[in-house]
Amino acid sequence: MGKDAELRGTTTLDGFRVLWVAIRREPRVFTVATLGAVLFGVLTVADAWVLGWSTQHVLIPAFETGEVGTDMLVWVVALFMAVAILRAVGIVARRLGGGIMYYRMQSHTRRGVTRQYLSLPMEWHQRHPTGQLLSNAYSDVEAAWAPIMPLPMALGTIVMMVIAVAQMFVADVVMALVGLLVFPAVVVANLLYQHYSSPLMTRAQGLRAEVSEIAHESFDGAMVVKTLGREVEETDRFRAKAHELRDVNVRAGRIRAIFDPALASLPNLGVLVVLAVGVARVASGATEPGDVVTIAYLLTIVAFPIRAIGWLLGEFPRSVVGYRRAKAVLDARGSMEYGQDALPASAAGALLEVDGLHYAYDPDTPLLRGVTFDVQPGRTVALVGATASGKSTLTSLMTRLVDPDGGAIRLDGHDLRGLRRGELPRDVALVPQTAFMFDDTVRGNVTLGADVPDEEVWGALRTAQADGFVAALPDGLDTRLGERGTSLSGGQRQRLSLARALVRRPRLLILDDATSAVDPEVEARILASLRDGRGDGDGDGVGDGDASLVVVAYRKATISLADEVVHLDEGRIVGRGTHAELLATSPAYAQLVNAYETDAAEEGSTR
């Protein structure tokens, strides 16, 4: 997606199209900023006029007559200060307006992009690397709107140029025509500059993203890098990209080094030509010396601001690429469709029916092939199977993170796909294998913003055996966890993640090997409180309604909690029944779950 966007070239017209989007979105701020820039431009020209006026009406008469009225001196100060103040107002309007517009546009786009991230289906997320999505939402947006900053200045410059050109024509048509040659020359030089530098800018933008992706991944895997002593190799990997970026930047710099002085000297050369032509015309009596001065002066005034147009155009290639990358996210289609069905308002356990389920990430390797089972209200079903047998995929389907390729899942008789938005998360909670923590307080991570009294939060933490360590944290429930909860151990994160599910009082609770990082001692206590807490009506907010429970488990202690066991192998159900029944009838099952004892027994017999 991103690559395609980059392969299409960018033109100056594309740059203006992106700007047009911003202007339509923020017309008022844009108008204020542009008026400020125009005011600034007009007053820059006016400055010269005030100097001329003062010379003619105050300075010269004063020296000639040897006296000056105080009122005239006041006028001089007033005029200069008026121009200066108005110009300052112009600067404030231009720069502040430009800034506000730039930041607002970034905010608009980021709100749009992140809304897409939240509404696009999981399949879409699985297809797009994390690093790319992060840079789409940050640096691409920044690049897209970068030309907004120099835009008002450039527009003000155009106004200044128009005034200057008009004055030049008033002064002397021939010299004005000569001087005007400077403008197309500057434009041509700018276009050439664009042509040579835009491919490099585009390349540099892509490389910046790559450098960022490497850094992200490498810092994420810092522990592995450290424990395997791969710092040198990682640094080499980073350095290679950083050097590639450096080389592209240096090449872009060389082009800039050529065009910068060229663009700066074009108006200067224009002035020299005007001087030569002007003096010739004065000599032939065709014009007045004063007109030569005027035209030369006007050209020098616009010489510098004219480059603002160059700065604007210089931002275009990056802008267009960034805009296209962000737009690709904004235009992505395929949000998950929701139906109209509502679930009954009940606290009782839900009925879950899984019917002929098929699913594959990759068409060549189906993960689930016709899985059918049900969980009766208030019952506990254990999903047991070897590593990579499709259990986690099944939990994703049950919580509708993804939709099945074939078959259906029904909750209380309603196909999950027919449920209203928000209906499923209200009644079904999943505790995933890997706990994800938000950069928030402990309370925020458990309640996820729901208005839950502290007693219920503590109740859920108690059931999850997390109350002890949370109480020991410096600020208890108000302790901030930091990004992804890196300050906690894996087991602690799992327990908070469990408490998060419990506090929502789900009617169906799904535990996907959710206690793998927890000590057996603690795990035993969690299981005991889950079992005892279910249907106890003690008001601790946990399992009061006798929730249905699906557990993905390896350990017998967990499995023993279940009323029924579903044995999954290579995407098919190969056994169903109570733990005891399966142990008796299925050697494969027995071998899978009895591994610890068998091993201990073997150890024992060899001793």
Place this chain on the structure above:
Amino acid sequence: MSSTAPTAGTRMDTGEDIGAIATIRLGMQYSPELREGLRVTLLLAVIASCGQIVVPIAVQQTLDRGLNAPGGPRLDFVLWMGVLAALAIAVTSWASYAMTRRLFTTSERGLATLRTKAFRHVHDLPLLTQNTERRGALVSRVTTDVDQVSQFLVFGGLIFVVSIGQMLVATVLMLVYSWQLAAVVWLAFAPLFLSIRWFQKKLSAAYTVVRHQVGVLLGAISEPVVGAAVVRSNGVEARTQARIDTAIQDWQDAYIHAQKFTVTSFSLGGLSAGLANAGVIVIGVLLGFTGDMTPGKVLAFAFLVTLFVGPVQMGTQILTDAQNAISSWRRVLGILETPADLVDPGPDGEQLPRGAIDVRFADVTFSYPGGPPVLRDVDLTIGAGTRVAIVGETGSGKSTFAKLLTRLMDPGDGAVLLDGVDVRRIDARSLRRSVVLVPQEGFLFDDTVAANVRYGKLDATEDEILASAVELGIDDWLSGLPRGLHTAVGQRGESLSAGERQLVALLRAHLADPDLLVLDEATSAVDPALEMQIGRALERLMQSRTSVTIAHRLSTAESADEVIVVDKGRVVQRGPHGELVTQAGSVYAGLHASWVAQHSRA
């Protein structure tokens, strides 16, 4: 498992306390390229900046001596003047070209060096320090922050120096014409100069807030991406969006606040210029009455004022824009200024000989910054070639033990010795070569299974990898993957299940062929049958090495040569399983009883 509360003390240096000049000086130290040929570049910059006055001088000369020459307009003078000026423009343009080219080359080279050094230093920082920073913020220090500095170096730094030079030259010229008028100009600009420091402080504070908000924003943006599944399964899209929206708004407010200061200081320059112009005319007229002035002199002076105002405005603009760049530079340098507690003695350090390693903890005490000791006076020896299991309750200090053993942290008191050598004196390359830790959550890079396994042994051939998999008994699993060794594992390995990620991490460690293998719950997410199978395979493979296993499951402890029981930071029991389990009322007997109870409930 260590229960570490978030603590202060091992924070990353923010660099906030480094002054602006000190930042630049320090920056030059870390990027020596920036100094290369600086004098020549500076000289070129001075020549290039003269380009700005060529034309005004040419105009003035043409007017005075060409057009208004006593005998009427002198065309020849104007022509010569033009040729001379064109030559001057050519020379200054060339100087500008050469300067820009040199600037780009040296600053990009210097910054690539800085970027790489900072990246490397992040990896050299202790794990604890790495964890105190948001990943996004850490990444931005080696990416966008460096880009900011590059902008500043290329477009700001030198021009600023040159501007000051031009300002001084203009002042000298003004003094030559009239010291009174020069004083007027300086007086008009005094408020600006005096307020610069104040503005700098305000701007610096404002941009510090900006950088902080950028970090918060990056964190907020990452939640719907990294936590996509959790957000969906809990139906908290609206809340997540609200948090992002708040971060976006705060970010915007911070930037606009900073922008206000920039704009104010900038417009103040314009006011001063107006004041200076008016003052020159008024005072010039008044001075004229005392006979010291002529109209020509006043006008010439007005022209000098523009020569003064130009660089002043340029200078203040650079100074304000520089605040952002300098604070970025500080943040990058802040990484490098954060001490890497675990100093690697490098090739001068001791080399561990190959072969099983013996481990000694000599009175080791360790506490996380600001917390109570997690391990107290641990003193023990693990003989070369033994298989040891470490057991204990959550929070007993088991994981801390593993981290000290593999030198992810250094003890507060006492020492960890491998083969009799303090780990702090061992060359890090040798240490990592011989000692490998397999953590509970094995991080995978977004690449194929083979590439991830090769982190353990860079030059491993596919046959070697497959042979290792056979030895570990996970070849069935490997061949069951859609593309075998060439299966892509996805970002952070998320296309695989947690158990499969652990298998890759194990394979990686096995291929690394360590002399001391430390497993910290390395198979917790793998099914029991496979776990036991791997356990037996490791037993066989670890024959001639030392292995330390941190285990939740006592089945591992049962098969170890020796069990070390940790409780509340102390070693309370050690010995073979059979022996410990009979010590009635002991910690181990208690742990074992609950384990047995769990597994016989069926």
